[in-house]
Amino acid sequence: MEKKQRFSLWYFMATFLILLIIESFLSSPHSETISYSDFKRLVKAGKVVDLTIGERTITGRLKPEGLEGLLPQEKIEEIRKAGKGEHRFFTLRVDDPSLAQELEAANVRFSGRVENTWFSTLLSWILPALIFFALWAFFIKRMGAASGVMELGKNKAKVYMEKQTGVTFDDVAGIDEAKEELMEVVTFLRSPERYRRLGGKIPKGVLLVGPPGTGKTLLAKAVAGEAEVPFFSMSGSDFVEMFVGVGAARVRDLFAQAQKKAPCIIFIDELDALGKARGLNPMGGHDEREQTLNQLLVEMDGFDTNTGVIIMAATNRPEILDPALLRPGRFDRHVAIDRPDLQGREKILRVHARQIRLAPAVDLSAIAARTPGFVGADLANLVNEAALLAARKGKEAVEMTDFDEAIDRLVAGLEKKTRVMNLKEKEIVAYHEAGHALVAESRPHADRVTKVSIIPRGVAALGYTQQQPTEDRYLLTKAELLDRLDVLLGGRVAEELVFEDISTGAQNDLQRATDLARHMVMQYGMSEHLGLVTFEEPRTAAFLNMPMSPRPREYSEQTAQTIDAEIRKLLTDAHARVKETLTSKRQALEALAKLLLEREVVDRAMLKQVLAIPTAT
Numbered sequence: 001m002e003k004k005q006r007f008s009l010w011y012f013m014a015t016f017l018i019l020l021i022i023e024s025f026l027s028s029p030h031s032e033t034i035s036y037s038d039f040k041r042l043v044k045a046g047k048v049v050d051l052t053i054g055e056r057t058i059t060g061r062l063k064p065e066g067l068e069g070l071l072p073q074e075k076i077e078e079i080r081k082a083g084k085g086e087h088r089f090f091t092l093r094v095d096d097p098s099l100a101q102e103l104e105a106a107n108v109r110f111s112g113r114v115e116n117t118w119f120s121t122l123l124s125w126i127l128p129a130l131i132f133f134a135l136w137a138f139f140i141k142r143m144g145a146a147s148g149v150m151e152l153g154k155n156k157a158k159v160y161m162e163k164q165t166g167v168t169f170d171d172v173a174g175i176d177e178a179k180e181e182l183m184e185v186v187t188f189l190r191s192p193e194r195y196r197r198l199g200g201k202i203p204k205g206v207l208l209v210g211p212p213g214t215g216k217t218l219l220a221k222a223v224a225g226e227a228e229v230p231f232f233s234m235s236g237s238d239f240v241e242m243f244v245g246v247g248a249a250r251v252r253d254l255f256a257q258a259q260k261k262a263p264c265i266i267f268i269d270e271l272d273a274l275g276k277a278r279g280l281n282p283m284g285g286h287d288e289r290e291q292t293l294n295q296l297l298v299e300m301d302g303f304d305t306n307t308g309v310i311i312m313a314a315t316n317r318p319e320i321l322d323p324a325l326l327r328p329g330r331f332d333r334h335v336a337i338d339r340p341d342l343q344g345r346e347k348i349l350r351v352h353a354r355q356i357r358l359a360p361a362v363d364l365s366a367i368a369a370r371t372p373g374f375v376g377a378d379l380a381n382l383v384n385e386a387a388l389l390a391a392r393k394g395k396e397a398v399e400m401t402d403f404d405e406a407i408d409r410l411v412a413g414l415e416k417k418t419r420v421m422n423l424k425e426k427e428i429v430a431y432h433e434a435g436h437a438l439v440a441e442s443r444p445h446a447d448r449v450t451k452v453s454i455i456p457r458g459v460a461a462l463g464y465t466q467q468q469p470t471e472d473r474y475l476l477t478k479a480e481l482l483d484r485l486d487v488l489l490g491g492r493v494a495e496e497l498v499f500e501d502i503s504t505g506a507q508n509d510l511q512r513a514t515d516l517a518r519h520m521v522m523q524y525g526m527s528e529h530l531g532l533v534t535f536e537e538p539r540t541a542a543f544l545n546m547p548m549s550p551r552p553r554e555y556s557e558q559t560a561q562t563i564d565a566e567i568r569k570l571l572t573d574a575h576a577r578v579k580e581t582l583t584s585k586r587q588a589l590e591a592l593a594k595l596l597l598e599r600e601v602v603d604r605a606m607l608k609q610v611l612a613i614p615t616a617t
Ligand code: ADP
Pocket: 171, 172, 173, 174, 175, 210, 211, 212, 213, 214, 215, 216, 217, 218, 219, 314, 348, 351, 375, 376, 377, 378, 380
């Protein structure tokens, strides 16, 4: 478009020039200019043979002889030359009403002429038009570059369609569970007929949930690559525009395009930007986002998976998603992608190290051990940084020292986000989690431990102990709640025992333990001293997350004191019990902590070996 404009501008210029040349030929005066007074004198002296009076000019011929004295010599020469022998002259007309009479008196043949003024007329409108056009083009270009306002009406949907993503499962490492779960989607996309014949239901929407940089986008692309189907991708934030209705139109567009290309994958990155729960914004809704979200829901409901279109989405904040998005028939399949553990990190490093030349001494497992908390994107960055450092030093291959330097650099940046722990912290977290796990395993009513990890998760949790109930429970007995209290305190007590000091890491546990104890006393009536009474706790408005107007307490100051005492008693009793348990299991505690420091993640099978360690009495 821009190029064409410039072309037509050039055409204008060329035409203009050609016209100029033609004009100069047409009106080339084969005559020489003289002044009007000279002309009048020549008329009076009877030297003019004939003339033509135009609107603004007078041209004519002079008698060749006897001009001397009336005109300067060189003027006469010029007149002769210009007229090619004939003495032609040319003068500008002056308002002179008596001219006709004088000419008649001098017996000069004269005639009028309509001058050919087409060119000047043309110029008089073409030139302004040309200038206007140039200015307009200039401003359009300016505006277009600045804001894209000129494309306002157009639905410039940023749909990225890749016929082949070129990414395969080989490029994704360290998240094998997620890969396994997505394998089903791949086989479906490869041969949808097979599933259709059997009448199987394939998930419509798969939601990838995990922290940033863990490879969600990469994994979605790999699914498309493995299945060899087109990959339509769009970011949630692309949908949300300033103008109401544009996002919804884009969603429609995206689904229409994808359905033509089925089987294929539609991938919506950063789903949270678009799928934030409606009405979550206390400042009033965001109409455009809601419309877009509604359109997405409509589209997801409106088509059948049997067409072979699978919708994938990624988010790192599943908790803020609108529940409607997670309902059956929408994004009902969730695939969790966690930060990689030690082995996972090594595998990811291996994938990225394929692209660089490594010195033989480089030990990727040692690098993995030094980078707890790093996600795939960090590791990719690390390999790249190391390669750059080596290149800067003019090395032939990337050496271990380059990796060390790169780690130091990256860690400094990541530590600010508390995603990387130093060794001392790691040790504390290891004992802390080991404490939780051992207490859980030694309590008959606690859920079994499935996994203990000291891989940091987000800002708050530095490690976690995963427990799984053996059955669905709707009621909890007092004994179960007490065991739960013990498990919550296990981490803190382990820290006390081992380091004779406690860290701030246990704060969340303590909070939860206190809440639990308070519920037991105030709501469940599980306190011996207070007995069968429940007390209202101040309610909070669930959706605003702010306390509502405080209600007057419905019990006496003395009761309040008893409540506090009862809560404290529950906690101190639990503390004593846990301390006893962990003291007797000190050996197992040490062993489990050591194992955690070594492997970062300990699963149930390994945990059982630790538990086999005899308890001291
Ligand atoms: P997310 O979408 O989860 O934020 P990305 O998929 O955009 O993360 O990951 C960014 C980059 O990090 C990828 O392009 C890849 O180079 C690297 N990466 C992340 N996770 C992995 C992984 N599991 N295996 C290999 N590379 C990974």
